[in-house]
Amino acid sequence: MSQQALLQVKDLRVNFPQGRGKVFQALKGISLDIQPGETVGLVGESGSGKTTVGRVILGLTEATSGDVWFDGENITHASRERRRTLGRDIQVVFQDPYGSLNPARTIGDTLAEPLMNDKSLSRNDIAERVAEVLQQVGMPADTASRYPGMFSGGQRQRIAIARAVIAKPRLIVCDEPVSALDLSVQAQVLNLLKSLQQSMGLAMLFISHDLTVVRHVSHRTVVLYRGDIVEQGDAGQVHERPEHPYTRALLAAAPVPDPLIQRERRAQFDLARQALSGLI
Ligand SMILES: Nc1ncnc2c1ncn2[C@@H]1O[C@H](COP(=O)(O)OP(=O)(O)OP(=O)(O)O)[C@@H](O)[C@H]1O
Numbered sequence: 287m288s289q290q291a292l293l294q295v296k297d298l299r300v301n302f303p304q305g306r307g308k309v310f311q312a313l314k315g316i317s318l319d320i321q322p323g324e325t326v327g328l329v330g331e332s333g334s335g336k337t338t339v340g341r342v343i344l345g346l347t348e349a350t351s352g353d354v355w356f357d358g359e360n361i362t363h364a365s366r367e368r369r370r371t372l373g374r375d376i377q378v379v380f381q382d383p384y385g386s387l388n389p390a391r392t393i394g395d396t397l398a399e400p401l402m403n404d405k406s407l408s409r410n411d412i413a414e415r416v417a418e419v420l421q422q423v424g425m426p427a428d429t430a431s432r433y434p435g436m437f438s439g440g441q442r443q444r445i446a447i448a449r450a451v452i453a454k455p456r457l458i459v460c461d462e463p464v465s466a467l468d469l470s471v472q473a474q475v476l477n478l479l480k481s482l483q484q485s486m487g488l489a490m491l492f493i494s495h496d497l498t499v500v501r502h503v504s505h506r507t508v509v510l511y512r513g514d515i516v517e518q519g520d521a522g523q524v525h526e527r528p529e530h531p532y533t534r535a536l537l538a539a540a541p542v543p544d545p546l547i548q549r550e551r552r553a554q555f556d557l558a559r560q561a562l563s564g565l566i
């Protein structure tokens with residue numbers, strides 16, 4: 287590879303203690319890379335370990351073994367202080383737009399927070415940057431003086447995205463960013479993420495249980511099954527010509543508008559499921 291990866295996850299294992307000396311292996315030695323400006327989709331069913339990958343990258347969950355490298359630096363066991371400064375380069379958008387914004391603070395204060403450490407910025411600079419980012423995410427300028435309770439789920443997710451991008455990070459971890467939203471709003475928020483990714487040259491780890499959603503925003507797709515990567519490749523290829531039976535099963539499980547196609551897909555899903563028990 288000619289270019290150095292922005293993020294490298296190497297042979298990452300995470301065990302969770304289950305009591306009486308037993309452990310649950312949530313991640314069984316996974317490796318993945320994200321290039322600068324690249325969106326990697328991480329897909330898998332509930333419990334496959336997607337959020338755990340994101341949390342280790344963000345320093346919220348401890349790796350049992352293996353490493354996470356960011357821009358040539360091993361950040362697996364970064365100090366609290368280093369984590370705080372890394373927050374400028376690595377940002378996050380969570381699933382729940384209701385829980386992720388402080389209800390007691392104005393949107394303007396919430397958005398200004400990531401900029402507060404930058405001593406070169408005056409109050410005026412910060413106010414300008416807040417107005418600019420609100421415009422970028424398609425929110426009216428008066429949003430800054432209002433509180434989260436005044437906005438819908440989709441609008442809050444736009445605000446959470448604004449907070450994530452305001453300090454111009456290099457990597458954003460998006461953990462099911464549209465899963466809590468209505469279908470019609472999902473597409474708008476996905477398009478927003480995609481256009482910001484392109485215009486800002488952001489790298490993204492885009493986590494979702496829905497392969498179709500992942501396909502829409504990702505350059506590359508990584509499929510996780512019970513803590514192991516079973517397939518990865520070009521997003522179009524993984525979506526249109528999945529090689530692994532588990533990926534086919536995931537695809538078959540995705541809802542489609544046509545009931546006939548849906549029925550056929552479900553039948554495929556059941557077959558793939560049966561085949562899986564013998565395979566993995
Ligand atoms: N702190 C923890 N302690 C014990 N087990 C945990 C902990 N966090 C996660 N797990 C377990 O690890 C597995 C992977 O969890 P994770 O949240 O990464 O899955 P996921 O793929 O994000 O699922 P979902 O699609 O439901 O969000 C699950 O079986 C979960 O119960």
Ligand SMILES: [Mg+2]
Binds near residue numbers: 336337338
């Ligand atoms: Mg999760």
